[in-house]
Amino acid sequence: MKKTYTIQIEGISCGHCVASIQKILDGLNGITASSVDLATGKASIELDSSQLDLQTVIQSINQTEIYTVKSHENENII
């Protein structure tokens, strides 16, 4: 089952940050689509819930100790 989420990330201030977050997301098995927006600090994620859950995504970002996931919203099953 595929699910989509929007997560709010604190600490994104430039294109390098966006690239770092994108790299983390690209490295996770089960992400089927993602994008990171510099202006809002929000990332849109589509994942395969049989391979990955949102908590793992959040932990992977928080592990950087640079970027922190503040909230998530808009869970949709597609």
Ligand SMILES: [Cu+2]
């Ligand atoms: Cu930056």
